[in-house]
Amino acid sequence: MLKQTAEIIMKTAPVPVYIFVFLYGIVFGSFLNVCIYRLPKGESIVRVNSHCMTCGKKLHWYELIPIFSWLFLRGKCHGCRSRISAQYPLIEAATGLLFVFCLAVKGLTIDMLLCQALMCALLVLSVIDARTKEIPNGINIFIAVIGLIRAVINIISLIKNHENVLDIVLGPVVVSGVLMLILIISGGGAIGGGDVKLMAAAGLFLGLKGTVLALIIGCIAGSIIHIALMKIRHLGRQLAMGPYLSLGIAVTALWGSEITAWYLRLLTGA
Ligand SMILES: [Zn+2]
Numbered sequence: 001m002l003k004q005t006a007e008i009i010m011k012t013a014p015v016p017v018y019i020f021v022f023l024y025g026i027v028f029g030s031f032l033n034v035c036i037y038r039l040p041k042g043e044s045i046v047r048v049n050s051h052c053m054t055c056g057k058k059l060h061w062y063e064l065i066p067i068f069s070w071l072f073l074r075g076k077c078h079g080c081r082s083r084i085s086a087q088y089p090l091i092e093a094a095t096g097l098l099f100v101f102c103l104a105v106k107g108l109t110i111d112m113l114l115c116q117a118l119m120c121a122l123l124v125l126s127v128i129d130a131r132t133k134e135i136p137n138g139i140n141i142f143i144a145v146i147g148l149i150r151a152v153i154n155i156i157s158l159i160k161n162h163e164n165v166l167d168i169v170l171g172p173v174v175v176s177g178v179l180m181l182i183l184i185i186s187g188g189g190a191i192g193g194g195d196v197k198l199m200a201a202a203g204l205f206l207g208l209k210g211t212v213l214a215l216i217i218g219c220i221a222g223s224i225i226h227i228a229l230m231k232i233r234h235l236g237r238q239l240a241m242g243p244y245l246s247l248g249i250a251v252t253a254l255w256g257s258e259i260t261a262w263y264l265r266l267l268t269g270a
Contacts, residue, residue, distance in 0.1 A: 012107045022096040026066035029095030055080035066092040122246035129242030135194030147204030172203035175211040195241045202249045210256045218248030
């Protein structure tokens, strides 16, 4: 089983390509750390001026190498010895791994690049939502833009094959429409406006069936994990849905068609 999986993965791309994709993944991860800290404060993410959060010492190039600098410096600032959050190397490693997943599933394609861009946005919004209970508008707009690009590519190929484009057209409106209704009825108690916008943007990317699947995965993961967290870490009942919806969207973007096909086989007993 493990050997078979390894063989399938190796068919998509040779090992050096995987290493290259992991390395550019961790470089992107280091930029995502900047986004995570600066977006909620409304600071520019383009201006590059990396410094220690405690003493303000400007960082040298060798202190800015993703993952390795943190390990080399043993998680402490070179100037003031204050602790540097483990979140930096963790986000960098997570981005590298997600990029590798995208390559393994999609191969070296435009869809791989779109999925990698989506993973970046989901990672940033998950951390920000977990911390501030807000999803920045800019991230949802970014997802909508890459979703629109994917929708246009998919629609063109469907029309070429004389297939129905309804699933893609309905993707951004149906699930988010229902969520919008829940938002209005519950007065914002059950779901946030940012979540509704996220599912509308994700709908462009995933189509209707995909968005329904993402919502189901998100709700199941959210209830299981949040109940566990309420028990273990005595978290309040207030739930940031962003990270769980993001998990559902990410899983669906990578394996959505396989999961849907498996479920339909289960239903029909084929
Ligand atoms: Zn310092």
